[in-house]
Amino acid sequence: MSYLSSTIGRKQVVGIAGLGLCLFVLTHMLGNLLVFVSPQAYNEYGHALTSNPLIYIAEAGLIAIFLGHIILALCLSMKNKAARPVKYAVNAEGEKSTSFVTKTMKHQGIVILVFVVWHLYTFKFGSFAPEQFEVQYGDVVMRDLYRLMVEVFANPMYVAWYVFAVFILGYHLSHGFSSAIKTLGFSHPKYDDKLTKLGWLYSALVTLGFASQPIYVFLSNQ
């Protein structure tokens, strides 16, 4: 049996990919916070990222990690489903039951996937406005991402959907972060509790960081 066809090997790859995505999500969230600094800082950060030729390698890596995470997780989820062909008539309650967050990891993942695709469409490739918004600082002309964002978040429905999606993302990470670390073999009574709490703290920070942007922009538009 090869490592990648085993349940544990697959779980570990899903976990490593997940942790890689955790890191990406954190840096993305921190970058977004530049919205609170100034439109120029926000735009220049975006420009610095996208004008760097290394971006293509980073993007290809990110896509590979994302796909690896999704595909292997789906394989595992199918195996898990097949492992109990006849369901229980009564579901457990209390401590012998399964937490809601672990039961719905797949569903959260689907919401996040839809969100990511839509998000890329809107902000990366999207033609939200007939023309690309542009702005010039000194000699450099760049995309006016700030303006795009302000216009997108003028729509309360989009803001609501965005906030909902980042909460689902945070919920996913609240289990995923510590679970991935345990799957990689790190669990000990000395730090298990702290690890779980670190996962919650991380998820809360990411969620609030992401949600603060559309809410702030929407409210300051009013």
Next chain:
Amino acid sequence: MAGTGGKNINLKLKVWKQNGPNDKGQFLNYEAKNISTEMSFLEMLDVMNEDLINQGENPVEFDHDCREGICGTCSLVINGQAHGPDRGTTTCQLHMRRFKDGDTIAIEPFRAKAFPVIKDLVVDRSAFDRVIQSGGYVSTNAGNAPDANSILIGKEVADEAFNAAACIGCGACVAACKNASASLFVSAKISHLALLPQGAAEREKRARNMVAQMDEEAFGACTNTGACSAACPKEISLENIALMNRDFAKGSAKNRS
């Protein structure tokens, strides 16, 4: 068998009846009358079965052996909970004082693809035996019996190994897991040898082989939910699963075939 200090209660039971591995199976309603609250859950089923036999009906089949919580033969999912509502308790050690007069109790077999139903509430758990067999041997010096205590083992390590070795192989972890994963069982078996010097020589290879067999038997994967440990009559710790994950990864990295 009526108790001395307890009272007697009447219960409605919804019990899974299945004639054989290929039968579809269904729930049938039974009544358990005049049950002493001092009886164990299995004694309650004995009384119900006696009544059924007296009425000329087929009794309900269920597994049991020691009835003192050490053999791991009894099973049952009671109101959705493997081995019933109590922590650290096998079904044979569950007492009827946990139930109230007039309660309805749903009784199902452990459900997993790897644990096919043989009849009614009896399931075939031989997949566990095959996982154990796949663990192979432990290298040891042949010859005269070694002196006692010639291999020193620290108290903490001995305790930890013993905690893992407390697993009675009942399968409640599989029954409780939403993925019907055997991770807690397999990891307990891996740990209790891996932690001791006697089991160190084949440590990673053993982990690799046992995980391969676990996957072969169509158990699911671990989601780190912890329902297994909560349902485990011996309260085996999830820490063992992390040890298994570690040893399996190392074993896979070192494997040369």
